[in-house]
Amino acid sequence: MIEINEELCKGCGLCVAFCPKDVLKMSNKLTKKGIHPPEVINEKDCTLCGNCMLYCPDLAIVIGKEEKIV
Amino acid sequence: MKIVHPLIKYVRPGFLSTTNCAGCGNGIIAQSILRAVDELEMDIDDFVFVSGIGCAAWIPSPFFNADVLHTTHGRPIAFATGVKLSNPKLRVMVVSGDGDLVAIGGNHFIHAARRNIDLTVICANNGIYGMTGGQVGPTTPSGLKTATTPYGNLERPFDLPNLAKAAGAVYVARWTTYHARQLTKSIKRAVQKKGFSFIEVISQCPVQFGRRTGAGNAVTMMQNYKKNSVSIKKVDKLKENELKGKIIVGEFIDREEPELCEEIAKMRERIG
Amino acid sequence: MSNKVLTGLHFMQGDIACAEGAIAAGCRFFAGYPITPATEIAERMAKRLPEVGGTYAQMEDELGSMAAIIGASWTGTRAMTATSGPGISLMLENIGYAIATETPCVVVNVQRGAPSTGSATLSFQGDILQARRGSHGEYETIALAPSSSQEMFDLTIKAFNLAEKFRTPVFLLADAFIGHMREEVLIPDKSKINIVKRKLPPCKMSLNEYKSSLDENVAPMPIFGHGFKSHVTGSTHNSYGKRDVTNYEALDYEVKLLSKKISKHKREIISVDSEIKDSNVVLISYGTTYRAVREARKMLKRDNINVGSFRLITLWPFPEEEIEDLAKKVKKIIVLENNLGQIVTYIKAAVKGEAEVIFLPPQVLGTLHKPDYIVDKVKEVI
Numbered sequence: 224m225i226e227i228n229e230e231l232c233k234g235c236g237l238c239v240a241f242c243p244k245d246v247l248k249m250s251n252k253l254t255k256k257g258i259h260p261p262e263v264i265n266e267k268d269c270t271l272c273g274n275c276m277l278y279c280p281d282l283a284i285v286i287g288k289e290e291k292i293v
Numbered sequence: 294m295k296i297v298h299p300l301i302k303y304v305r306p307g308f309l310s311t312t313n314c315a316g317c318g319n320g321i322i323a324q325s326i327l328r329a330v331d332e333l334e335m336d337i338d339d340f341v342f343v344s345g346i347g348c349a350a351w352i353p354s355p356f357f358n359a360d361v362l363h364t365t366h367g368r369p370i371a372f373a374t375g376v377k378l379s380n381p382k383l384r385v386m387v388v389s390g391d392g393d394l395v396a397i398g399g400n401h402f403i404h405a406a407r408r409n410i411d412l413t414v415i416c417a418n419n420g421i422y423g424m425t426g427g428q429v430g431p432t433t434p435s436g437l438k439t440a441t442t443p444y445g446n447l448e449r450p451f452d453l454p455n456l457a458k459a460a461g462a463v464y465v466a467r468w469t470t471y472h473a474r475q476l477t478k479s480i481k482r483a484v485q486k487k488g489f490s491f492i493e494v495i496s497q498c499p500v501q502f503g504r505r506t507g508a509g510n511a512v513t514m515m516q517n518y519k520k521n522s523v524s525i526k527k528v529d530k531l532k533e534n535e536l537k538g539k540i541i542v543g544e545f546i547d548r549e550e551p552e553l554c555e556e557i558a559k560m561r562e563r564i565g
Numbered sequence: 566m567s568n569k570v571l572t573g574l575h576f577m578q579g580d581i582a583c584a585e586g587a588i589a590a591g592c593r594f595f596a597g598y599p600i601t602p603a604t605e606i607a608e609r610m611a612k613r614l615p616e617v618g619g620t621y622a623q624m625e626d627e628l629g630s631m632a633a634i635i636g637a638s639w640t641g642t643r644a645m646t647a648t649s650g651p652g653i654s655l656m657l658e659n660i661g662y663a664i665a666t667e668t669p670c671v672v673v674n675v676q677r678g679a680p681s682t683g684s685a686t687l688s689f690q691g692d693i694l695q696a697r698r699g700s701h702g703e704y705e706t707i708a709l710a711p712s713s714s715q716e717m718f719d720l721t722i723k724a725f726n727l728a729e730k731f732r733t734p735v736f737l738l739a740d741a742f743i744g745h746m747r748e749e750v751l752i753p754d755k756s757k758i759n760i761v762k763r764k765l766p767p768c769k770m771s772l773n774e775y776k777s778s779l780d781e782n783v784a785p786m787p788i789f790g791h792g793f794k795s796h797v798t799g800s801t802h803n804s805y806g807k808r809d810v811t812n813y814e815a816l817d818y819e820v821k822l823l824s825k826k827i828s829k830h831k832r833e834i835i836s837v838d839s840e841i842k843d844s845n846v847v848l849i850s851y852g853t854t855y856r857a858v859r860e861a862r863k864m865l866k867r868d869n870i871n872v873g874s875f876r877l878i879t880l881w882p883f884p885e886e887e888i889e890d891l892a893k894k895v896k897k898i899i900v901l902e903n904n905l906g907q908i909v910t911y912i913k914a915a916v917k918g919e920a921e922v923i924f925l926p927p928q929v930l931g932t933l934h935k936p937d938y939i940v941d942k943v944k945e946v947i
């Protein structure tokens with residue numbers, strides 16, 4: 224499961240660039256801050272490698288197994 | 294339904310949204326530090342995070358929900374020295390920028406290394422004075438045009454790991470933000486190491502460095518870090534021209550030397 | 566000599582008495598850098614601190630010394646540095662930081678010939694206004710002026726107590742005469758020494774829950790290592806330590822509250838030593854100049870001339886009301902300073918024309934006023 228916090232996202236694109244499986248893409252959506260957040264386009268390919276979370280400078284993206292949901 | 298980011302528990306309530314520009318490497322460094330604390334299963338209340346002035350100095354201040362001492366420009370290591378000497382039980386980590394730590398603060402830097410006082414110093418090196426708007430700094434590459442080198446930088450940059458090593462640091466490493474995993478591991482090692490540990494993190498400032506000097510945006514800068522990095526383990530096998538423009542990453546030294554606070558404790562015992 | 570308090574009668578140099586005062590006051594951290602005429606304080610602390618479980622740090626410069634004592638203070642340790650004018654110049658940015666972050670510490674300035682490197686072994690009272698205004702911005706400060714070896718001991722303790730009570734750096738403004746002079750010093754029994762401790766927050770509260778700064782009655786200090794999650798910053802901040810550097814209201818709030826913390830408690834902080842009786846002429850002095858005044862008054866008494874003495878023990882905050890009251894009682898005020906007129910401007914302002922103010926520097930700057938020179942001046946104006 225991948226969750227994007229659009230309030231924290233600054234639209235830098237690092238998560239998209241460093242996802243090895245092209246799971247993410249920058250969206251056309253405009254947030255309140257006036258930026259384009261990423262969107263999940265291909266969740267089934269996600270290996271939970273953690274790159275997106277590791278490189279997101281703003282704690283705006285979280286990945287986790289479904290059971291971990293609180 | 295929400296998954297909670299595992300590091301949010303270390304963020305000061307109300308300060309989750311930082312003032313960093315989009316894509317700034319400082320956020321990656323901040324998380325690498327928090328991840329190291331988390332993986333070490335240490336209590337963040339045993340730490341004191343000390344920083345100077347600059348964008349990098351805002352990595353812990355006020356972001357980390359811990360004791361944070363946000364000091365004056367260039368002086369965090371000297372403040373940290375006072376904290377550590379007067380309470381050696383505290384784990385003291387200095388997090389600041391290249392300008393702060395090795396231009397205005399260069400003297401404190403080499404002397405703390407010489408003393409081998411148990412501090413972990415993390416330098417977010419973006420090669421520029423970010424906060425003041427992109428002026429040349431002590432780590433800016435030669436030739437680069439910056440706000441105050443409109444005709445190109447005539448000076449040579451410091452090689453920080455070798456500076457720290459020569460000054461007496463017992464643990465020295467260099468990584469880039471691309472190496473966030475290795476960086477986390479290195480921070481863990483540095484925190485556990487008794488003595489002066491230094492980690493340089495080559496970090497993207499997509500605004501004052503990237504945009505001004507043509508180095509590109511955060512993505513390009515980090516892709517270049519990936520492309521241009523060479524492990525220190527392979528350096529010996531490469532010729533000088535093959536090393537041109539490369540970033541040598543890895544652990545530069547990991548040695549044992551008597552640590553200052555421990556030596557002071559022994560001295561007190563000796564004199565009764 | 567591992568006693569914390571060296572109770573008894575000693576023949577002691579001023580600098581040594583200052584160091585012993587610090588140890589007696591519970592100072593357990595000293596950071597410094599050698600400079601004449603303050604070096605003896607560092608040397609004594611280097612010997613004494615390890616004996617009493619404290620730490621001496623010889624830093625790479627005075628910028629670092631000031632920084633280190635602030636760091637030490639935030640761990641709950643009483644901390645001090647000692648230097649002379651050139652060192653103070655280097656410390657001023659961090660002294661401002663200590664004021665803004667409300668960090669208790671003691672800064673000793675054993676003044677010497679200046680400007681610049683000046684004359685290392687010669688005495689001077691040149692840094693009186695530097696203590697008041699040397700750091701940037703707008704602030705209040707506390708400064709005490711010792712006149713004897715005994716006061717190097719006593720006022721160092723007082724400086725620590727004021728620093729702890731008001732969470733602010735306190736200056737001890739000595740000079741080369743006092744620092745290097747040897748005199749009798751009576752060190753009282755430990756039980757007779759009053760020690761004030763800083764207020765701490767209730768246990769286990771984190772910074773996010775209580776006001777840790779900017780309280781005109783002094784906020785409790787969330788020292789490190791107790792889970793307070795303190796955020797200490799020299800940037801403009803609110804009472805919760807939250808940085809706010811883009812609005813004038815925040816700046817206004819911080820500057821006014823920091824100042825008020827001192828000015829509101831002036832009565833408690835200020836001490837003066839006044840012997841006026843029925844005299845129409847009074848000599849105002851502080852620090853070493855008081856010693857010359859004392860001699861001159863003895864000589865004048867022999868000639869049946871009664872002049873008063875008003876000694877400033879606290880220089881900052883300035884004893885404005887005390888001087889104003891004094892001016893109403895006397896006709897002429899002679900101000901003695903070993904400089905070209907620093908505190909005299911403040912005295913003139915406080916006198917508000919109620920008495921005539923005459924400034925009297927020594928004939929040769931740096932030297933003590935010759936008592937007969939003071940006598941002649943008194944006879945001239947009387």
Ligand SMILES: Cc1ncc(C[n+]2csc(CCOP(=O)(O)OP(=O)(O)O)c2C)c(N)n1
Binds near residue numbers: 346350366391425430
């Ligand atoms: C004594 C002093 N001089 C200058 C400044 C202005 N100043 C603020 S940040 C900064 C540069 C910071 O550069 P660096 O440490 O590399 O941090 P960055 O912003 O690049 O992360 C300067 C010169 C200051 N705050 N204090």
Ligand code: SF4
Binds near residue numbers: 276286
């Ligand atoms: S966890 Fe890895 S594979 Fe999954 S979205 Fe993130 S970067 Fe892509």
Ligand code: SF4
Binds near residue numbers: 232235236278280282
């Ligand atoms: S890395 Fe983070 S901030 Fe950047 S676009 Fe992705 S989610 Fe947004």
Ligand code: SF4
Binds near residue numbers: 314316318349497500
């Ligand atoms: S100016 Fe540069 S270093 Fe500062 S926050 Fe922006 S990107 Fe980061």
Ligand SMILES: [Mg+2]
Binds near residue numbers: 347390
């Ligand atoms: Mg920088």
